[in-house]
Amino acid sequence: MPFTRPRTRPPGPRPGGAAATGGSPAGTRAPARTGLTWRQRLSWLDVRLSPYLYISPFFLVFLLIGIFPLAYTAYVSFFDWSLIGGQGEYVGLQNYRDVLGNPYFWKSVVNTLSIFVLSSGPQIVIALVVAALLTTYLRVPTFWRMSVLLPFVVAPAATAIIFGNVFGDRYGLINQGLDLIGLGPIQWHVDRLASHLAIASMVNWRWTGYNALILLAAMQAVPRDLYEAAEIDGAGKVRQFWSLTLPMIRPTLLFVIVTSTIGGLQIFAEPRLFDNTPAHNGGSDRQFSTVTMLVYDYGWRLRELGLASATSWLLFLMIVAFAILNFVLVRRAGRHL
Amino acid sequence: MQHRNSRALALSAALALSLGTLAACGSDDGGSSSGDGGSGTTEPVTISVATFNEFGLEGPIEAWNAEHDDIKIEQKKVGTWDEAKENLYTKLAAGSGLSDVEAIEGDGMPAILAESDAFVDLASDDVEGRWLDWKQAAGTDADGRLIGYGTDIGPEGICYRADLFEKAGLPSDRDEVAGLLGTWDDYFATGQQFAAKMPKTAWYDSSGGVAQAMLNQVANPFEGDDNTINVENPELENVWATVTGNVDLSTRLPQWSDDWTAAFQNNGFATMACPGWMLGVVEGNASGVKGWDFANVFPGGGGNWGGSFLVVPAQTEHPEEAQQVAAYLTSPESQLMAYADKGTFPSQVDALDDDALTQDVRPFFNDAPVGEILAERAAAITVQPYKGPKYSDILQAFQAAILRVDDGSNTPEQSWKTFLSDVDQLS
Incomplete structure (x- = not known):
């Protein structure tokens, strides 16, 4: 784990100073x-x-x-740069202006955030619950832990084929099921929110188990005697989870939230493989085009590397802003726990 | 000091060793590549051929590999041209990674010709006069360099489900059907008749397919002869109005999507525009379905849809062998084999009056004389649309625009506006 535990750090001067390493x-x-x-x-x-x-x-x-x-x-990003022709004229901030002035950019930003919220939110909550269940005394714990990780091992392309069949607009599993009970079909590839839900479920299926395992590892590292003490004090399982487990795994939780934020904002393979249209840039009306897909669309379909680079940088800044926000929020939440 | 010396010795020994390994790697590389280029007696040269969809080249490649020991052909297939195109441009930009021979879809050829420096000039006396004139012209760049060897052309007929026609009370015999669908107005009117009787089955496979078929009959669909983009012309507006006005006759599905493929097995539609190469696609997707037939007619006259080329990227290490392979794969004999397998109609003059073509009958299509029909359909082609370097990109935007109306996410007016702004971004 890359984060040290603030609560277990010994008081006094920070380690790593000259006195500790130099010897003289x-x-x-x-x-x-x-x-x-x-x-x-x-x-x-x-x-x-x-x-x-x-x-x-x-x-x-x-x-x-x-x-x-x-x-x-x-x-x-400061040049007119063609994929085949290479470097062109210096254009200053024009690429950024073009991207920010393009309605597809803003549509992609909204789509990305929407898919991110629909995936990362439930993903972390479910992962926490699964991890909490896995820490209880189960028979054959390794079997359960490995089962949870199984979806992660499956290649995204294979996942996309399975979910493509499930979320088919006309002959998909869900819509045929809805048809059986007399409900109208859902236009998974056309309706904006429905497409986001379909993609988010693909992401969640893949990443929930992975996050659960990381959280599980953190939970296992919480000293058992703390739980014993809590039990003696009369705290129930739920109270133990909120007042003991959560604060103790906070650094790991932060790690999971930050990585899933970065992954969520860069989402590409799932929506692209979900797409049925010939251009593969996120639905006929860009219902589920994400920022990374726009980068790809600029760079490899329209062959404008300058615009693609500018979009990448805007995405990078977006991710940095979100990472800082996450950090601050988790810090603050930690203080109240 | 003794100790230190031995340490230094060990260090320099290790250094020498690692440098030696590196040098060995280098000389190794040099050895093998000079062997490839030189005598060629040791290792066979493998020529990779990248194709998409169904080119029907498996037979010719197998025959070649059985006969040749010095050059082996290896085919790499992907699903659609759109995928192949992205791969192509990515690796063109990277300067490496392309196959020795790459297949290019006819609509994408103008953009390739605009980058013709990245490809090998394939002109040679051996292939002089091999192709139909217009096919050869479409593979030749502005400086007269022959960049692409033509594989097939796409003369269009109508594939239809005779059993569904019967159910709808329409004539189902292929000659009668041909009499029924001579113009686009006839085609849509018959579709309305069909839809009245068979509300659960669409008349045609996709709006995109019909749009493509109509575009193939327009002289300047998107660009003027000087490559200036002009999408607000009456012909294109007519195609747009007709296709978006008849979406109720369509499955409203994107062509090549999963649902579209599934529709072949679910009585999803009754007719579709069928260039020769589409016959193999229909046979594959509708495998097990009975009732398909092929009519010697196309609404609004003849039309050519697609048909591809083989090109040799300049980045290949074996340009001569690659050219040899490309010439072999586009020979009349190879293309007749491909035709027998997948229905890709040859673009080679000598293949057109070959018995293997003219006498060809397809059991899947109710024993239709497919070869004879396609030859007549090829003769009926009067218009070759002008395709500039942006043709493929604009076509993609146009197809997306139709899809927006198909799937109901936009009104035709909104969608047309978006199309215009998409095209603006291309220029």
Whole structure:
């Protein structure tokens, strides 16, 4: 888990300061070093630099495949840039103006947020419930835990084929079922909200189990004696969950919320594979076009990389804003728990 | 000091070793590629051929692989041209990753010709005069370089369900049906008759298919001869008004969607515009369904829908072998095999009067003399629509516009407005 637990951190000065790692106080270091042999100095360097050297591969790779594309995308977004023809004229912020002035962009933003809310919300709530159930004493716990993860192993394309049959407008499973009990069909690919629900259910099916397992791991790490103490104090299971489990797994919950926010806002494969129209850009009237699909549409169907890059950057800023919002909200909620 | 030295030694040894491995990798690469390009006696060259939908090339490829040891052909298939097109442009931009031979849909060819630098000039004495003139012209760029070898053409007839016609009290014999559907007005009027008797079955498979068929009879559907985009012309507005005015006769489904495919098995519709290559699609989707027939008629005269090309991207490592393979796959013999398998009608002059074509009868289509009918349908083609570089993109926007009316998400007026703004973005 990348987050430390704020409540278990020992009081006092933060670890990692000079006193903890260097071995010698800062004031005595300079005169002492002059008296060292070069082997001793090497060993000193070893202690000081090696940790950074050991973690550097990650940052070098991150620089290469994370920061560089990000910066290059920003560069491309200021140019008229064709997929085939390459770099064109410098156009300043014109690409951003074009994207922001395009009704499809705003439609895609609303669709993305709607699908995000419909997926991430229920997903985390259900994952919490499932994880809570899985922490209770079950027979063959590994079997239950693996079953929950099974949908995650299935490739999105396969999921899309299954859900395509379930959510078919004319001959789909649900609509034929509705027909049997005398209800009219739902236009899953036409009605905007219905299409969002269909896509969200695809996402939830895939990710709920994954999130449940992560939350389960966090729940297992909560010291058992706390529960014993709570029980002695007369707290029921529900009270234990709200007052003990939730606050204790807060950092993990934050992690799950942040990753599912990022994933939700970048949603692409599910809506694209759900799409039946020849252009595959999110329904005949872009009922379920998402921002990432718009990026793809600009870049690979219209072959305008400049517009695609500008849209990517707008999406990036959107995600950053949401991540900060999440962080603040979870922090604040944590204080009241 | 002893200790330190041995450490340094180990370090430099390790370094030397890793450099050696790298160098070995490098020389290895060089060795194999020079082997490919040079004598060619050791490893066979594999030429990949990327196709979409059904090209019927399995037979010719198998025959080639059985005979040749130096060059092997490997086919890569995807579902639709739209998918193939995205893959094509992505890898064109990347500069690598394309197959040695790529199939291009006829409507997408003008855009490819606009990027003809990225493809190999395939002109050669061996293929001189192989194709129908207009087909060859559609594969030639502005500088006269032959970029695409034609595979098939798409002369259109009408596929229909004789059993459903009978139920609706319509004549079901293929000659009588041909007499019934000579003009678009006849076609829609007969459809109304059919719909009155058979309210649960649509008259045709998709509005998009009918629109495409009508567009194929318009000289300048989207662009003037100088490539200026003009979508507010009376011919296109007529197609738009006719198609959106008759959506009740359609399944209202997007062509190639899951529901559209399922409709073949569910008595979803009674007729459809059928270019030669569509016969294989119908036979596949409607497998097990009885009653399909093929009439020697097309509303409003003849029309050509689609028909594809094979091109060789300049990024290939084996341009000569790829050209050889493309020439083989588009030879009259190969295309006759493809025709026998999937109904793709040959674009090669020598194939057109071959008995294998003219005597061809299809049991699935109630023993219709499909070869003879398609040949007559090909002769009836009078108009070749002008297709500029943006044709394929505008067509996609037009199809989406029709779909919006089909599925009820827009009124025709709203949808047309959106179409105009979509086209604005293309230019």
